[in-house]
Amino acid sequence: xxxxxxxxxxxxxxxxxxxxxxxxxxxxxxxxxxxxxxxxxxxxxxxxxxxxxxxxxxxxxxxxxxxxxxxxxxxxxxxxxxxxxxxxxxxxxxxxxxxxxxxxxxxxxxxxxxxxxxxxxxxxxxxxxxxxxxxxxxxxxxxxxxxxxxxxxxxxxxxxxxxxxxxxxxxxxxxxxxxxxxxxxxxxxxxxxxxxxxxxxxxxxxxxxxxxxxxxxxxxxxxxxxxxxxxxxxxxxxxxxxxxxxxxxxxxxxxxxxxxxxxxxxxxxxxxxxxxxxxxxxxxxxxxxxxxxxxxxxxxxxxxxxxxxxxxxxxxxxxxxxxxxxxxxxxxxxxxxxxxxxxxxxxxxxxxxxxxxxxxxxxxxxxxxxxxxxxxxxxxxxxxxxxxxxxxxxxxxxxxxxxxxxxxxxxxxxxxxxxxxxxxxxxxxxxxxxxxxxxxxxxxxxxxxxxxxxxxxxxxxxxxxxxxxxxxxxxxxxxxxxxxxxxxxxxxxxxxxxxxxxxxxxxxxxxxxxxxxxxxxxxxxxxxxxxxxxxxxxxxxxxxxxxxxxxxxxxxxxxxxxxxxxxxxxxxxxxxxxxxxxxxxxxxxxxxxxxxxxxxxxxxxxxxxxxxxxxxxxxxxxxxxxxxxxxxxxxxxxxxxxxxxxxxxxxxxxxxxxxxxxxxxxxxxxxxxxxxxxxxxxxxxxxxxxxxxxxxxxxxxxxxxxxxxxxxxxxx
Amino acid sequence: xxxxxxxxxxxxxxxxxxxxxxxxxxxxxxxxxxxxxxxxxxxxxxxxxxxxxxxxxxxxxxxxxxxxxxxxxxxxxxxxxxxxxxxxxxxxxxxxxxxxxxxxxxxxxxxxxxxxxxxxxxxxxxxxxxxxxxxxxxxxxxxxxxxxxxxxxxxxxxxxxxxxxxxxxxxxxxxxxxxxxxxxxxxxxxxxxxxxx
Numbered sequence: 001x002x003x004x005x006x007x008x009x010x011x012x013x014x015x016x017x018x019x020x021x022x023x024x025x026x027x028x029x030x031x032x033x034x035x036x037x038x039x040x041x042x043x044x045x046x047x048x049x050x051x052x053x054x055x056x057x058x059x060x061x062x063x064x065x066x067x068x069x070x071x072x073x074x075x076x077x078x079x080x081x082x083x084x085x086x087x088x089x090x091x092x093x094x095x096x097x098x099x100x101x102x103x104x105x106x107x108x109x110x111x112x113x114x115x116x117x118x119x120x121x122x123x124x125x126x127x128x129x130x131x132x133x134x135x136x137x138x139x140x141x142x143x144x145x146x147x148x149x150x151x152x153x154x155x156x157x158x159x160x161x162x163x164x165x166x167x168x169x170x171x172x173x174x175x176x177x178x179x180x181x182x183x184x185x186x187x188x189x190x191x192x193x194x195x196x197x198x199x200x201x202x203x204x205x206x207x208x209x210x211x212x213x214x215x216x217x218x219x220x221x222x223x224x225x226x227x228x229x230x231x232x233x234x235x236x237x238x239x240x241x242x243x244x245x246x247x248x249x250x251x252x253x254x255x256x257x258x259x260x261x262x263x264x265x266x267x268x269x270x271x272x273x274x275x276x277x278x279x280x281x282x283x284x285x286x287x288x289x290x291x292x293x294x295x296x297x298x299x300x301x302x303x304x305x306x307x308x309x310x311x312x313x314x315x316x317x318x319x320x321x322x323x324x325x326x327x328x329x330x331x332x333x334x335x336x337x338x339x340x341x342x343x344x345x346x347x348x349x350x351x352x353x354x355x356x357x358x359x360x361x362x363x364x365x366x367x368x369x370x371x372x373x374x375x376x377x378x379x380x381x382x383x384x385x386x387x388x389x390x391x392x393x394x395x396x397x398x399x400x401x402x403x404x405x406x407x408x409x410x411x412x413x414x415x416x417x418x419x420x421x422x423x424x425x426x427x428x429x430x431x432x433x434x435x436x437x438x439x440x441x442x443x444x445x446x447x448x449x450x451x452x453x454x455x456x457x458x459x460x461x462x463x464x465x466x467x468x469x470x471x472x473x474x475x476x477x478x479x480x481x482x483x484x485x486x487x488x489x490x491x492x493x494x495x496x497x498x499x500x501x502x503x504x505x506x507x508x509x510x511x512x513x514x515x516x517x518x519x520x521x522x523x524x525x526x527x528x529x530x531x532x533x534x535x536x537x538x539x540x541x542x543x544x545x546x547x548x549x550x551x552x553x554x555x556x557x558x559x560x561x562x563x564x565x566x567x568x569x570x571x572x573x574x575x576x577x578x579x580x581x582x583x584x585x586x587x588x589x590x591x592x593x594x595x596x597x598x599x600x601x602x603x604x605x606x607x608x609x610x611x612x613x614x615x616x617x618x619x620x621x622x623x624x625x626x627x628x629x630x631x632x633x634x635x636x637x638x639x640x641x642x643x644x645x646x647x648x649x650x651x652x653x654x655x656x657x658x659x660x661x662x663x664x665x666x667x668x669x670x671x672x673x674x675x676x677x678x679x680x681x682x683x684x685x686x687x688x689x690x691x692x693x694x695x696x697x698x699x700x701x702x703x704x705x706x707x708x709x710x711x712x713x714x715x716x
Numbered sequence: 717x718x719x720x721x722x723x724x725x726x727x728x729x730x731x732x733x734x735x736x737x738x739x740x741x742x743x744x745x746x747x748x749x750x751x752x753x754x755x756x757x758x759x760x761x762x763x764x765x766x767x768x769x770x771x772x773x774x775x776x777x778x779x780x781x782x783x784x785x786x787x788x789x790x791x792x793x794x795x796x797x798x799x800x801x802x803x804x805x806x807x808x809x810x811x812x813x814x815x816x817x818x819x820x821x822x823x824x825x826x827x828x829x830x831x832x833x834x835x836x837x838x839x840x841x842x843x844x845x846x847x848x849x850x851x852x853x854x855x856x857x858x859x860x861x862x863x864x865x866x867x868x869x870x871x872x873x874x875x876x877x878x879x880x881x882x883x884x885x886x887x888x889x890x891x892x893x894x895x896x897x898x899x900x901x902x903x904x905x906x907x908x909x910x911x912x913x
Contacts (some may be wrong), residue, residue, distance in 0.1 A: 487768065487795035491724045494795070494816035498730035501820040505737040520733065527726055 042084055043095035049076045050096045053198075054103030060287050069287050069306050071190050073100065074121045075198035078158065081129035082140060082199070083206065089129075093122055109175075116169035120162050124191060128158030141207040142200050142272035143328040148321045155195035163187040189310040196317035197283040200276035208273050223269065227278075231262040235282050238296065239289030255286070255296060255312070263316075267324035271331075275324035283313050345369070351452075358386050358449040360409075365389060374455055376425030394421035394429055401434070409446050414438060422453065431457045488534040492527035499524050551585045551698035554593075554622050554630055561597045562620065565605075573613035574605050579621040583630045587698040588675045596668045596679075600634040600691045603664060607638025607688065629677070629694040637688040646681050668693075717741045717759050718827060721751050721774070722766040722793065727816070731764060731823075738824060748772035752780070760838055762811070762830030767794040767801060775801065778808055789830035789837075793818060843907050849891050855909065857884050862901045862910050 053072030060069050073096070080092045097118060104114040131154030132140060140147050167184040170176060178186070238255045259282060266274035289295040290309045297308045348355055348368040354375070355368035367382040372392075383389035393401045397420035408416030415437045421429040436451030503520045511517055562576060569576055586593075601618065608616040617637055625631035641649060650669040665679075672679040672693045679693035718740050722728045725746070732742045741759070745751040748769055763781075767774040774792060781787035792805050792813045802813035811833060812826035850858065860870045867885065871878040889895060892903045904910050 490795040490816045491727055494793075494818065495724070495726040495730040497817035497819070498727070498734045498823075502730065502734040502737050505734070509737070516733070520730075523726055523730065530726075 039088060039091045042080070042088060042091050046076070046080050046092050046095040047099045049080075050099035051103050054100065057194075058103070058107055060291060069190060069291065069309060070194045070197060070283070071187075072194055072198055073103075074124055074191050075194040076202075077121055077125035078128045078155070078195060079199045079202040081125050082132055082203065086133075089126070092125075096122070110173065113169070113173040113175050116173060117166065120166035120169055123165055124158045124162030127161055128154045128195070131157055139207070140199075140203050142204050142276065142321055143207075143325055143332070145322060145325050145329065148318070148325045151199065152318050152321075155192055155199065159188050159191040159195065163191070186306075189307065189314070193283070193310045193313050196313060197280050200272070200317075200321060201280045204273040204276045224274075227262060227265055227270070227274070228281075231259075231266070231278050231281060232285070234258050234262060235285040236289075239286045240292070240294050241289075242294060263320055264323070267320060268327055271328045272321070272324045275320045279313075279317055279320055282316070286312065352455070354453040356389075356451055356453075358451070360446045360448060363387065372453075375422060375430055381425070392423050394423065397421050404434075405449070408438060408449075412440075412444055414440075419456070430455050431459075485534075489531055492531040492534070495527045496524050499527070548589050548591070549587055550590065551587050551700060552590055554583060554586050554632065554695065555580045557590060557594060558597065558620055558622060558632070561594050561601065565598065565601050568602075569605065569618075572605055572609070572616070574608060574616040574618055576618045576620065579619070581621070581623045583622050583624055583697075585698045586630050586695040587700075588695050592671045592674065593695065596671050596693060597632065597634070599664045599668045600693075603691070604634050604636035604638065604688075607636045607640075609638075611638060625694050628697050628699075630697055631692055631694050633690050633692045635684065635688065635690040637684075637686075640683045640687065641681055641689045643683070646683070649681060650679065717743060717757070717761040718831075719743050719745065719751060719756075719761060719763045719788070721745045721748060721763060721769065721777070723747060723769050724766070727766070734820065734823070735764075735827065740827065748774070748777040748780075751777065758838065760831050760835040762789045762791060762827060762834055764791050764793060764827065767792055767805075775805055775808070778805065778810065782808065789833045791823075791826045791830050846891060847907050847909055850888065850909070854884055854888050854891070857881065858888055858900065858904050859910060861885070861888075861897055862904060 050073050053076045057071045057073060077092065077096055080096075081089055084092055100118045100121070101114060104117065105111070132150055135150035135153065136147060140151055142148055142151065163184045166187050167180045170178070170183045171180050176183070238258050263275070263278055263282070266278040270277075286295065286297065286309055290297045290305050293305075297312060298305055348370065352370070352374055354370060354372050357366040358364075359366075363386045365382070365384055365386055367379070369379075371377065371379045371382045373379070375392075383392065390398055390402065401418060401420045404416060404418035415435070417433065417435040419431065419433050422432040424430055433454045433456045434451050435454070436449055438446050439448040439450065440446050499520045503517055506514065506517055506520075558578060558580070562578060566576075597620075601620075604618045605616075608618075615637055619633075619635040621633045621635070623631050623633070650665045669679050672695075676696050677694040679691070681689055681691045683689050718735050720728055720731050720735070720742055722731065722744075723746055728744045728746070732744050735742050743754070745754065749772060751763070765774040765777065769777070772780070774790075778790055781790075787809075789811045790805075790809070791811050792802070793816055794801070794813070795816045805813050811830040814822060814826060856874070857870055860873065865873065867878050867881045871881045874881070889900060892900055894900045894903055901910075
């Protein structure tokens with residue numbers, strides 16, 4: 001289930017990513033001959049567009065002024081440089097130059113002035129295109145607020161900076177009658193207006209896949225046509241008729257109530273493309289009308305008309321583009337959410353698991369459509385509050401389930417898992433695995449927990465059966481051993497008991513010190529000795545080998561022992577960390593020392609059987625101890641040792657384990673003593689106990705172990 | 717008589733000591749084989765048998781004895797609490813199955829039960845021996861005596877001489893260890909020798 005859930009979530013994320021735009025970054029065009037074809041096409045396109053733009057600009061220049069109301073060629077250069085990769089900008093410039101010359105020279109402007117204008121125009125386009133590339137990493141599509149903002153910023157900066165240059169050129173060429181700052185102001189407004197009008201138009205249409213227009217339904221075409229017609233009609237009525245022309249300053253606001261419905265319609269229903277197109281139409285008609293002395297923006301002075309048109313457009317444009325982008329962003333987000341939500345729902349239906357969402361603030365629970373149906377509950381029976389859901393948990397497991405939730409919340413972890421028994425509607429209990437993740441706000445505060453409940457009753461039963469079988473076979477083996485030991489010890493015990501009974505009878509009969517009574521006492525003593533001999537013998541079984549002393553690397557031995565128990569550790573959910581000090585070789589019997597170490601490791605694991613798997617951690621460390629000794633420590637995080645038992649745990653047949661024989665540590669102690677070492681136990685200050693033993697350093701060679709200073713490693 | 721079969725000398729000695737001081741006759745054997753070859757008298761007896769004997773085990777000895785007529789009742793002792801073996805032993809007719817170390821009263825109860833069973837067996841066997849020692853003619857005459865017929869009547873009924881009847885009757889009296897006719901009838905009745913009462 002975890003995988004499925006994770007898939008659903010990553011699907012959700014992927015959907016969000018997709019919708020955020022396919023993020024096509026600027027593709028560097030491959031160099032070489034293949035450049036030729038696009039370069040030529042770009043050149044022709046730029047040439048034609050620039051020329052037409054210049055003609056249009058001249059046409060809209062209603063006055064003998066060096067600056068028109070709106071100068072399209074700059075915007076076209078700017079747009080071309082945004083579209084074309086940087087290494088092809090030269091093509092754009094090379095194609096624009098002849099178009100510029102042809103268009104300008106027709107209007108009898110001196111060549112130096114024409115050339116200077118070209119330089120300032122190219123400079124503006126390059127500044128603008130560079131700014132946009134710095135501010136966004138993807139082509140402008142005007143469908144995010146960031147896009148629109150970056151564009152507006154770039155367009156203004158480019159016009160602002162390049163206008164200084166342009167004014168200087170005009171002054172140098174002594175063209176026209178305007179002074180430097182007048183030219184600068186006029187050009188700034190004109191070029192910003194042009195950028196607002198043309199660049200969004202070009203780029204949004206470019207981002208629209210025209211090849212798929214035939215897929216658009218008839219209704220949408222009709223809507224577009226109605227919008228277009230309405231917009232043009234209203235704009236014509238407002239700007240291109242004498243009705244609204246009255247030179248009353250208050251009427252400057254007149255266009256808005258008429259135009260706004262159409263502009264909003266365009267932005268809302270047709271997004272950035274609609275907004276840019278309708279804005280361009282309005283811009284064209286307002287300039288045209290005002291230029292011909294019609295509409296509410298007409299004032300007494302023609303120069304003021306130009307400014308009022310430009311200011312009107314400069315305020316209208318950004319607002320419209322921002323609105324369209326915001327709406328578009330929102331629509332896409334909703335769409336992607338809907339898609340991912342549908343995927344999520346499909347996943348939920350496909351899985352048998354019960355999935356819930358816990359709102360951490362209201363503590364409300366939401367259940368997936370399946371709900372707890374597999375546990376026999378109808379949908380409306382699913383608990384609505386987290387607290388009431390706990391009533392379904394087996395009383396013995398409740399505390400654990402709560403703790404697992406609380407621990408996951410407190411630890412700052414993202415995912416958690418636990419297992420418990422859940423009451424079915426029929427009163428029986430199902431074994432359930434719960435897994436989930438926590439949604440947090442940026443400060444780490446948990447907002448939501450999403451969890452899934454998987455019915456693992458069957459698997460659990462199998463596991464339990466296997467466990468019981470394993471336990472049974474272990475117990476059988478153990479049972480046989482205990483039985484034979486029991487027999488060995490029962491014989492003398494039995495004789496002692498019968499002898500005592502016989503003696504009692506004799507004493508009751510008035511016998512005080514007969515030969516037989518003495519014989520009985522002798523026999524009892526013999527049997528007692530015999531019993532302890534049996535125990536000594538059992539302990540001897542464990543170290544039957546003749547010890548084989550040699551020098552060896554204790555760190556190496558620890559590594560080997562850990563490798564040996566690793567599978568067991570994994571199975572029992574214990575992790576281990578080792579810390580190796582740079583210690584000399586020790587002298588001892590490898591097998592005996594390994595036996596001691598294994599014994600301590602198994603003891604540590606046993607000690608932690610009752611604590612949560614997450615905390616089951618063993619630590620092994622080697623270190624120098626006193627003079628001529630090396631110490632090996634095994635630290636667990638288990639229940640520790642009762643203070644009174646710290647010494648007793650090494651006694652034979654002393655055990656705190658359910659199935660323990662109480663021989664392990666006693667054997668370990670005898671082996672350590674055989675090596676002239678010492679073994680003892682300490683309770684850790686925090687939790688669990690540490691068992692330590694010492695071994696003698698090999699006197700022959702002070703060679704140090706292979707461990708390079710202190711290193712540590714862990715295994716899962 | 718209690719036969720103690722246990723390979724552990726000190727257990728054997730202690731058990732013998734306890735039972736002896738309680739008032740039983742005991743004999744000890746270190747193995748099953750030793751027990752099998754030993755002479756035994758007819759006094760009520762039982763066996764206190766260790767399960768884990770070397771060689772022939774206690775259970776095997778039980779099986780071997782069961783084949784012989786009039787096997788002795790067995791009380792098992794074991795150092796391992798083996799339930800399966802206990803069940804099998806009990807099914808095969810053991811009186812009890814005790815685990816070591818065994819408490820005195822438990823042991824004595826089991827031994828007494830075993831001896832009681834042996835006494836009954838012993839009595840039944842003796843009677844059966846008597847019944848089998850009577851010849852067919854003697855059994856016929858015994859029937860007639862039980863009917864209350866005199867020697868003469870018996871002689872006439874069987875077509876034999878009264879002296880012959882008399883000597884048969886004497887033999888019957890001897891075999892039944894009785895001296896009078898009434899006693900003979902009562903004994904015959906208790907042995908179940910009579911077809912009709």
